Amino acid sequence: MSRREDGGSEPTDLELIEAWKKGDSRAATKLVGRHSQALARFAASCGEREGVEELVQDTFVRAFASLDSFRNESTLRTWLFTIERRLMLDRRRAERRDRETVTIEDSDQVSEYGALDALIAEEAQERVRRSLDALSPTQREVFTLRVQQGLSYREIAEIVDSTEGAARVHYHNAIRTVKEFLKDE
Amino acid sequence: MNDCMEREIQDLLPDVLHGTLGAAERPRVEAHLAGCGYCRQELEVLRAVQSAAVFTPSVNVAAIVRNIPPYGITVPAVQRPERSPVVRWLVAAVVAVVAVGASSQLLRHGDAVEQARIGPPAPVHSLALASGLDELSESGLVQLMNEMNTFDALPANEIEPVFADDTSAPIDQDSL
Numbered sequence: 001m002s003r004r005e006d007g008g009s010e011p012t013d014l015e016l017i018e019a020w021k022k023g024d025s026r027a028a029t030k031l032v033g034r035h036s037q038a039l040a041r042f043a044a045s046c047g048e049r050e051g052v053e054e055l056v057q058d059t060f061v062r063a064f065a066s067l068d069s070f071r072n073e074s075t076l077r078t079w080l081f082t083i084e085r086r087l088m089l090d091r092r093r094a095e096r097r098d099r100e101t102v103t104i105e106d107s108d109q110v111s112e113y114g115a116l117d118a119l120i121a122e123e124a125q126e127r128v129r130r131s132l133d134a135l136s137p138t139q140r141e142v143f144t145l146r147v148q149q150g151l152s153y154r155e156i157a158e159i160v161d162s163t164e165g166a167a168r169v170h171y172h173n174a175i176r177t178v179k180e181f182l183k184d185e
Numbered sequence: 186m187n188d189c190m191e192r193e194i195q196d197l198l199p200d201v202l203h204g205t206l207g208a209a210e211r212p213r214v215e216a217h218l219a220g221c222g223y224c225r226q227e228l229e230v231l232r233a234v235q236s237a238a239v240f241t242p243s244v245n246v247a248a249i250v251r252n253i254p255p256y257g258i259t260v261p262a263v264q265r266p267e268r269s270p271v272v273r274w275l276v277a278a279v280v281a282v283v284a285v286g287a288s289s290q291l292l293r294h295g296d297a298v299e300q301a302r303i304g305p306p307a308p309v310h311s312l313a314l315a316s317g318l319d320e321l322s323e324s325g326l327v328q329l330m331n332e333m334n335t336f337d338a339l340p341a342n343e344i345e346p347v348f349a350d351d352t353s354a355p356i357d358q359d360s361l
């Protein structure tokens with residue numbers, strides 16, 4: 001996010017990066033605060049179940065360690081999503097044999113995330129969540145980035161290391177699957 | 186409800202959701218949505234997906250920041266464990282053995298290539314090379330007789346006869 005959020009009072013990501021390079025640790029706190037929740041949500045939407053916070057932390061550690069390679073050709077958030085996705089792929093490869101990729105279980109939500117109880121109780125939302133489980137990993141990534149994060153196809157293509165056209169196709173296949181799932185339920 | 190074939194409009198529906206639709210596209214998309222139930226329904230599905238509660242754990246920003254190395258300090262790469270001298274000698278010995286073996290194979294391969302170039306060696310019939318039949322024992326003589334059955338009586342390719350006169354050439358009457 002390289003734009004000012006509120007008409008100019010909020011520093012841009014680039015300004016914060018420069019401040020951090022000069023030793024201002026509060027700049028790092030602002031950057032992490034600005035993007036960490038989106039990264040956690042993306043990871044969760046892609047089916048990451050355990051260690052989401054650790055994943056977000058690793059993403060920031062890697063990103064800050066290689067900030068000199070950030071060329072500002074994309075937004076910082078897109079770049080962070082790219083790093084996070086690679087970390088998720090590495091994790092999946094490493095844990096493929098003994099790890100289940102996620103379906104959100106009601107019991108977990110109730111015990112760990114009680115604040116969501118009211119939402120979970122709504123049948124429509126539960127069905128929507130299940131429909132996302134019916135997508136392939138790439139479809140789910142593309143669909144989540146497009147619908148929940150509001151990224152453009154160009155940004156999504158960069159994150160998933162594909163083309164803009166392929167991202168559009170994944171999106172259309174995903175929305176079709178979701179609609180069919182919701183119709184059949 | 187009929188399917189809508191306006192892919193371009195459908196591509197833009199998430200932007201409607203996020204309020205990021207460009208000023209140039211807005212009138213066209215809004216006009217289409219006003220008249221297309223299929224796309225309106227698709228937009229509702231997207232709204233439901235967007236608002237569906239996805240389990241998102243809270244993250245501890247302060248803890249993350251604490252783990253970020255200061256600028257200019259590179260994160261040390263994982264060090265490879267130092268090998269003991271015994272292991273180093275073993276590795277050197279294995280490399281030497283492999284090198285010698287590979288060289289030997291290469292030389293043998295070179296000989297084989299040379300052999301293939303000059304053709305197979307002529308069959309050697311040790312008994313036939315004996316200086317005289319008188320020196321052979323009876324069993325040796327039998328063996329030689331058996332081997333003779335395998336000799337070629339004629340060359341593999343019979344030589345074509347060559348005729349001196351060419352009937353197609355005009356006959357010089359004076360030479361006759």
